Amino acid sequence: MNTNIRADFPLLRERSGIAYLDSAATAQKPECVIRAEADFYREHNANPLRGLYEISQEATDAYESARAKTAAFLNAESAEEIIFTRNATESMNLLAYSQGSLLRPGDEIVISIAEHHSNFLPWQMAAERSGAVIRFAECGADGSIPEERFRAQISDRTRIVAMTQVSNVLGREYPIRRFAEIAHEAGALFVCDGAQSVPHLKVDVRELDVDFLAFSGHKMGGPMGIGVLYGKKKLLEKMPPFLRGGEMIEYVTREGATWAELPHKFEAGTVNAAGAVGLAAAIDYYQRTGFDWMIRREEELSRCAMEALRSVPHLKLIGSDRAEEHHGIFTFTLEGVHPHDIAEILSADGICVRAGHHCAQPLMQHLGVRSTVRASLMFYNTEEEIGRLAESLRSVRRRMGYAE
Amino acid sequence: MQNSFYREIINDHNLRPMHKKEIEGANAEKRGVNPSCGDDITLKLRVKDGVIEDGGFTGDGCAISQASADIMLDMIIGKTEQEAERLSEIFRRMITGKVSDAEIGELEEAGALIDVSHMPARVKCAVLGWHTLDAIVQGENTEA
Missing domain, CATH: 3.90.1150.10 (Aspartate Aminotransferase, domain 1)
Structure with a gap:
């Protein structure tokens, strides 16, 4: 076939x-992605989540069903755990600003030396802002990171471990499930960069038991400008918003605001609905092929x-x-x-x-x-x-x- | 860079550079880096009474950056700083495609880099040496 x-x-x-x-x-x-994105604009274009008329409802349905499809693709527990972003880089920045704001001086962030700048620079920023320290798990010449070498960087001060599943330079896959287990034993959160793995491996966030995972739609045949941050619901609920503005509030007064429910709390402003629909078409394409x-x-x-x-x-x-x-x-x-x-x-x-x-x-x-x-x-x-x-x-x- | 005559000139300067060396008594030095591609050179000149008596470069980078720096030094050694700056200005215009045939003639072997005007990704490589030269000359002018 x-x-x-x-x-x-x-x-x-x-x-x-x-x-x-x-x-x-x-x-x-693939053709089906290009067509899905264009068809959204041709047939259902309205601002999703805003308005009570028919095509606005269609746009909302298209956007939310793309979220549900993405959740199923990653085997997330619920669609609320899927935040749409522009790309993996934005997902990591969201995390580093939001989760990173909960860091305290002396806390430690462990990353691998093999990280793409998008899973390094946001944490460098979070460390600078909070007084936390970055520690590197280093790889050997063949790119591997033995478990002991990883474990050596983990301590009771480790709050966040951020690692790629597949290196964008070496192509090597790291034992994320095991590393996440070690991080959890130390009481740390585990952030997985799935930019190079989600398009090429079957990634199951519950099986890996990662707390967060980021990927970009465009690396799996989806449109540019649509990315995903998966996060465990109980963690996302505790995190402050990243960007503030339209569609992410519950109630706003002169003095303050309360935030919308997940996932909208993290999706300020008009979203890339056509991009999400294109990503859903890419997921369909993977499943069909x-x-x-x-x-x-x-x-x-x-x-x-x-x-x-x-x-x-x-x-x-x-x-x-x-x-x-x-x-x-x-x-x-x-x-x-x-x-x-x-x-x-x-x-x-x-x-x-x-x-x-x-x-x-x-x-x-x-x-x-x-x-x-x-x-x-x-x-x-x-x-x-x-x-x-x-x-x-x-x-x-x-x-x-x-x-x- | 598919013109084979030009390619040969570039290859020759890249593989057998005349001026990739330390020089005696340098009194001006500047590092030039293209962070995105990793070209990294240090240009050293010995300047006396406004004349570039000798010059050399060290470092590494792609063939275009290395050959361009070597050809540049061929052209500017023995010339005044003003003359070197004039050539630099013509070279930059050649790379952006705004130059006359007579001016290309003045650039001698540096004219072999004219194809770069159709290769936006390589512009930074071609102008790295010249850019570093400008930084030295203009830096000194500011002091004067």
């Missing part, structure tokens, strides 16, 4: 000359990429040498050639990759690399595209003036 998966993606159909290997930055969008099939296909492609990259002389892969520990993310350097030059040559051959520090500078410093190239895969990629990548990479040094 999935023989022609690429036909579902207008961009892959129409730009058939390119090999899009940058899905960890943003995924391509078969998440199990997608995962298997991405594993196949990862094995293919590992083999292809190994065959490229002078290439140094960052992280694990086992394909199954990459989740479609392959970051590397090529001896003697700056990553931006590599990306430019690949681009001339129609191959789209990312080059730079991947918004993870502390990790790059820890691993002793300045800047790298990242090729990232999704179920719609092909073995042929990976072959093109390897072939182009083999020609890079020659094109940069080296003898071989």
